[in-house]
Amino acid sequence: MLAVSGLTLLLVSAPTSLALFVNSPAWGALNTTVGGRLVQGIPFARSCFPLVSNDTGGNFDEQECDAVKSDYLDHFLLASKLGGYMNTQWQTCQRTGAECLLDSTNPANAEADSPPRVCSQGSIPEFGIHVASAKDVLAGVNFSKEHGIPLVIKNSGHDFKGRSSGPGTLALWMSNLNSIEQKPHFVPTGCSSRQAKNAVTVGAGVSFSDLVTFADEQNLTIPSGGDLTVGAAGGFVQGGGHSILSNVFGLAADRVLEFEVVTPRGDHLVANGCQNTDLFFALRGGGGGTFGIVMKMTTEVFPSMAINAVFASFDPTVGDNRLEFLRFVTDQSLEFAKQGWGTYIIPRIGILLANPTLSPTAANASVATLRTFMTTNLTGTFTMTVEPNYKTFFDKYIGALVHVPVGIPMTPSSRLVPVEYFETASKRAELVSTLATLFDSVESSIVFGTTPFLFGPEHDETSVSPAWRNSLWHVNVANAWNFNTTVAGVALKYSSLTSAVNPLRDLTRGSGAYQNEADVYEPNHEASFWGKHYPRLLAIKQKYDPEHILDCWQCVGWLGPSNSRYKCYI
Ligand SMILES: Cc1cc2nc3c(=O)[nH]c(=O)nc-3n(C[C@H](O)[C@H](O)[C@H](O)COP(=O)(O)OP(=O)(O)OC[C@H]3O[C@@H](n4cnc5c(N)ncnc54)[C@H](O)[C@@H]3O)c2cc1C
Numbered sequence: 001m002l003a004v005s006g007l008t009l010l011l012v013s014a015p016t017s018l019a020l021f022v023n024s025p026a027w028g029a030l031n032t033t034v035g036g037r038l039v040q041g042i043p044f045a046r047s048c049f050p051l052v053s054n055d056t057g058g059n060f061d062e063q064e065c066d067a068v069k070s071d072y073l074d075h076f077l078l079a080s081k082l083g084g085y086m087n088t089q090w091q092t093c094q095r096t097g098a099e100c101l102l103d104s105t106n107p108a109n110a111e112a113d114s115p116p117r118v119c120s121q122g123s124i125p126e127f128g129i130h131v132a133s134a135k136d137v138l139a140g141v142n143f144s145k146e147h148g149i150p151l152v153i154k155n156s157g158h159d160f161k162g163r164s165s166g167p168g169t170l171a172l173w174m175s176n177l178n179s180i181e182q183k184p185h186f187v188p189t190g191c192s193s194r195q196a197k198n199a200v201t202v203g204a205g206v207s208f209s210d211l212v213t214f215a216d217e218q219n220l221t222i223p224s225g226g227d228l229t230v231g232a233a234g235g236f237v238q239g240g241g242h243s244i245l246s247n248v249f250g251l252a253a254d255r256v257l258e259f260e261v262v263t264p265r266g267d268h269l270v271a272n273g274c275q276n277t278d279l280f281f282a283l284r285g286g287g288g289g290t291f292g293i294v295m296k297m298t299t300e301v302f303p304s305m306a307i308n309a310v311f312a313s314f315d316p317t318v319g320d321n322r323l324e325f326l327r328f329v330t331d332q333s334l335e336f337a338k339q340g341w342g343t344y345i346i347p348r349i350g351i352l353l354a355n356p357t358l359s360p361t362a363a364n365a366s367v368a369t370l371r372t373f374m375t376t377n378l379t380g381t382f383t384m385t386v387e388p389n390y391k392t393f394f395d396k397y398i399g400a401l402v403h404v405p406v407g408i409p410m411t412p413s414s415r416l417v418p419v420e421y422f423e424t425a426s427k428r429a430e431l432v433s434t435l436a437t438l439f440d441s442v443e444s445s446i447v448f449g450t451t452p453f454l455f456g457p458e459h460d461e462t463s464v465s466p467a468w469r470n471s472l473w474h475v476n477v478a479n480a481w482n483f484n485t486t487v488a489g490v491a492l493k494y495s496s497l498t499s500a501v502n503p504l505r506d507l508t509r510g511s512g513a514y515q516n517e518a519d520v521y522e523p524n525h526e527a528s529f530w531g532k533h534y535p536r537l538l539a540i541k542q543k544y545d546p547e548h549i550l551d552c553w554q555c556v557g558w559l560g561p562s563n564s565r566y567k568c569y570i
Pocket residue numbers: 086087152153154155156157158159160163164174204224225226227229230231232233234235236237238239240241242243287288289290292293294295404405406516517552
């Protein structure tokens with residue numbers, strides 16, 4: 001009896017328990033194949049903990065801990081480490097509570113890292129290949145196939161749904177691939193030179209911080225995400241990629257001209273509009289971590305341009321200010337979009353608008369009503385400037401005013417709101433009433449007026465949810481917690497968020513959500529993230545990854561929540 005259960009235990013744990021392989025010849029051989037670039041995955045705050053579980057590497061180190069504590073909430077430090085994940089629950093095993101986290105409301109709080117608290121490996125990959133070439137990727141793919149070790153692709157660690165970490169995994173860590181090349185007359189391989197475009201080719205690890213600076217130096221405009229440490233060529237673009245300029249220039253997925261990819265089948269390919277077009281379609285919205293490992297991306301870029309910028313705020317604690325503000329922005333949004341404005345609306349703070357197309361005079365005229373409303377009706381603030389280029393705009397407005405917290409356990413939910421809800425007074429009233437209730441029942445909210453409305457539906461060659469093409473808003477709400485929230489408490493954070501969004505889902509039936517900022521427990525996720533594109537995406541997944549080497553939560557063709565990869569999800 002004992003022997004039988006012991007054997008069973010061994011069989012069950014053998015394929016996924018990396019502990020059995022540590023120091024084994026197999027890992028040593030892999031390290032040799034990848035030129036010594038195999039690194040151990042160490043929990044981000046490991047150095048602060050005297051006590052550690054037996055499966056966790058790294059050392060207690062007071063000096064290093066001081067650095068971690070002072071920059072615990074810093075996106076650059078998090079992005080620089082294999083064990084750094086912005087939404088820190090993805091460093092942990094949520095289901096068991098095994099973690100290595102500090103108090104995100106006060107990282108200096110010794111209660112989090114002092115005994116009896118123990119630092120655990122959680123969902124931090126056991127090892128990562130710090131990828132330098134396609135050969136390194138192939139070595140990782142081969143190793144995963146041979147040893148049954150699940151593979152994850154880790155770039156910046158921004159993923160909101162845990163798709164770049166996992167217990168007992170080997171990571172392909174892309175951050176070293178940071179080349180940026182200018183290609184003023186880029187012709188995709190196999191295409192005709194009539195299709196030449198002004199482009200830039202970036203390595204898989206390039207961050208928006210580097211890319212926006214490069215664009216500025218070269219007098220180019222390259223729209224970015226709202227956080228500069230998000231990767232330009234990883235999950236962001238492969239899942240869609242919205243920016244405050246998307247209304248005019250489309251989603252990041254719309255602007256891609258070519259990907260260089262290693263497929264789980266072992267092929268090293270170029271996918272664009274003229275060859276491997278199925279893979280090209282899938283990588284433009286089908287989601288990261290699913291179809292292949294992107295090594296490089298080439299994207300269309302634009303000349304440097306001035307950006308009209310407006311920031312207006314109000315006091316949310318006064319009278320009916322919040323509701324009046326919501327009503328006003330809902331009434332005005334269609335007109336804003338038609339005039340070329342992209343918006344970030346923060347229901348408890350105010351609104352940021354950016355416009356790359358109008359002249360300063362026309363821009364000023366088009367926000368006259370907003371100016372009066374914000375300053376007179378709400379007795380708030382209104383600032384307008386014309387910024388010489390995107391980088392100055394970004395630094396002065398998004399960088400300084402929009403703060404999406406990182407270094408904390410947090411989870412979002414998303415809904416794309418179709419244009420029709422802005423077209424008639426009765427639809428707008430329904431939307432306002434649904435949103436007012438929603439915003440009061442979640443901890444934070446932001447509305448992105450970043451859909452490709454002016455860019456237009458005629459460019460629909462990507463695999464993002466078709467809902468992006470007829471929507472005006474991507475509504476995003478979130479809940480957060482802390483290191484000592486109980487497992488039941490965390491479960492409630494997720495489930496209450498999902499429930500809070502249900503009335504908006506019901507109101508906008510048939511629409512969808514933005515997969516990269518979506519609910520971890522999105523109902524009917526295939527329809528919501530991809531709509532009519534799903535069957536085609538599934539066929540492409542089966543073609544390029546028949547052995548299912550890549551898999552991630554609610555991704556195309558995923559293995560489902562009961563697969564052992566997901567044993568740390570609640
Ligand atoms: C603070 C913050 C701000 C954000 N702002 C925006 C925003 O303004 N607009 C927006 O659209 N999104 C935004 N996002 C969401 C963002 O798009 C996603 O988090 C996205 O998944 C990040 O991709 P990454 O490659 O940088 O991160 P990772 O977490 O490293 O990777 C994310 C996913 O992509 C896969 N992946 C990474 N690299 C590759 C590769 N080379 N080949 C194949 N798959 C790969 C991973 O396996 C994983 O599935 C934001 C997120 C955060 C946390």
